[in-house]
Amino acid sequence: MAALAKRVVLLGNGKPALDCLSVLLEQEPGYSDALRELVLVLVDASNTNLGASLQGYCEAKGVPYIATPNVNDENVLRQLRVLKPDLILSVNTFQILKKPFLDLAPDRVINFHNAPLPRYAGLNACTWAIVDGRKEHGITWHLVGEGVDTGDVLLQEVFPISMSCTALGLIMECIRRSKILFAENLDDIVADTLERKPQDKTKRIFHYQHEVPCGGFVDFRWNYEQLDCFVRGLNFHPMPNPLAFPKGEFNGQAFYIDKIGPAKENSIQSPGTVVALGKELVVAIADGAAQLLEVRDAECKRIPIEQFVSDYGLSVGDTLTGGTHA
Amino acid sequence: MPDFVVALTEIIKESKQIEQIDVDAPLLAHGILDSFDIITLVARIEEDFGILLDGEAITAEHFKSINTIAALLRSEQG
Numbered sequence: 001m002a003a004l005a006k007r008v009v010l011l012g013n014g015k016p017a018l019d020c021l022s023v024l025l026e027q028e029p030g031y032s033d034a035l036r037e038l039v040l041v042l043v044d045a046s047n048t049n050l051g052a053s054l055q056g057y058c059e060a061k062g063v064p065y066i067a068t069p070n071v072n073d074e075n076v077l078r079q080l081r082v083l084k085p086d087l088i089l090s091v092n093t094f095q096i097l098k099k100p101f102l103d104l105a106p107d108r109v110i111n112f113h114n115a116p117l118p119r120y121a122g123l124n125a126c127t128w129a130i131v132d133g134r135k136e137h138g139i140t141w142h143l144v145g146e147g148v149d150t151g152d153v154l155l156q157e158v159f160p161i162s163m164s165c166t167a168l169g170l171i172m173e174c175i176r177r178s179k180i181l182f183a184e185n186l187d188d189i190v191a192d193t194l195e196r197k198p199q200d201k202t203k204r205i206f207h208y209q210h211e212v213p214c215g216g217f218v219d220f221r222w223n224y225e226q227l228d229c230f231v232r233g234l235n236f237h238p239m240p241n242p243l244a245f246p247k248g249e250f251n252g253q254a255f256y257i258d259k260i261g262p263a264k265e266n267s268i269q270s271p272g273t274v275v276a277l278g279k280e281l282v283v284a285i286a287d288g289a290a291q292l293l294e295v296r297d298a299e300c301k302r303i304p305i306e307q308f309v310s311d312y313g314l315s316v317g318d319t320l321t322g323g324t325h326a
Numbered sequence: 327m328p329d330f331v332v333a334l335t336e337i338i339k340e341s342k343q344i345e346q347i348d349v350d351a352p353l354l355a356h357g358i359l360d361s362f363d364i365i366t367l368v369a370r371i372e373e374d375f376g377i378l379l380d381g382e383a384i385t386a387e388h389f390k391s392i393n394t395i396a397a398l399l400r401s402e403q404g
């Protein structure tokens with residue numbers, strides 16, 4: 001049986017890659033050994049995010065690895081060719097895999113993406129899904145082609161987005177589900193027995209890394225749901241925000257919103273008008289009013305609402321502005 | 327001011343179900359903590375010590391070891 005073992009390379013970094021490695025290492029050794037052999041972990045050293053600790057994990061577990069900031073480098077490719085991989089798993093990889101890399105295991109490079117492809121290909125999928133007001137999101141394991149996130153879908157799971165979910169919360173949910181989906185289907189992934197479903201190109205939504213929803217500005221002319229989705233979609237607390245904090249302005253001074261809530265008061269005043277002050281800060285929006293619950297000052301430092309009101313000199317009747325007013 | 331080193335050691339031992347951990351052990355580099363663990367730890371720090379940590383403070387340097395996290399908490403507490 002050992003001669004039939006598929007030679008597997010795992011590429012990536014961070015929590016999702018750590019999870020897949022732990023599944024590869026933990027599943028019943030006797031049975032799994034007959035099906036596959038993890039021949040190398042290729043650590044994506046271009047990922048320097050907090051938690052990008054795949055290298056340390058490999059060292060601790062004695063797993064063979066190469067760490068490289070460029071997986072397409074000829075020296076790396078040469079070492080991989082010697083290993084003759086049957087399957088390459090790409091998990092949380094920050095690099096574009098070029099054709100010479102894909103040729104290492106033709107039609108057998110599989111990537112995890114934290115979105116229900118063809119929707120939300122590219123970057124920051126969880127942010128865009130929440131900002132767009134989606135009620136459900138998903139995860140996908142797909143073949144890697146020469147386009148970005150365009151290959152045939154092998155596995156997909158769609159699940160609801162909770163009404164209070166932030167970008168970070170949705171990312172974490174995707175990662176949790178990814179590990180389970182991977183563990184449940186590992187043998188089929190290795191054996192190449194999963195149905196390959198081409199993506200419907202007409203439903204593709206793609207976002208680049210540099211794209212920020214509405215330039216990061218809130219718009220108080222939105223209704224409550226739009227404003228809430230926008231704020232939650234750009235909330236990565238407590239982790240560093242890789243995109244933008246939702247921005248508003250008062251008297252030319254920027255502030256940022258972390259969280260809003262429904263207001264008891266209703267309002268027919270112009271959007272952005274401060275309706276009530278005190279422990280609560282209530283602002284008129286398109287369909288009534290919203291409470292600003294958590295805010296940041298111009299330096300993006302979290303401050304209590306009372307301090308925000310005091311520092312910015314806010315009074316009832318003042319107008320907060322956003323993207324289309326600024 | 328609480329003894330952050332002792333408290334953090336207990337929190338991490340409990341959450342990771344490990345018996346011993348060196349206060350200088352590289353938490354991230356050795357894969358003792360992953361990003362989910364950091365998020366959980368930040369919430370626990372807020373709950374136990376009332377210290378709000380935020381994006382700027384959540385760095386690999388600050389979360390290198392129990393000692394470096396304790397130093398961060400001491401500086402945040404002023």
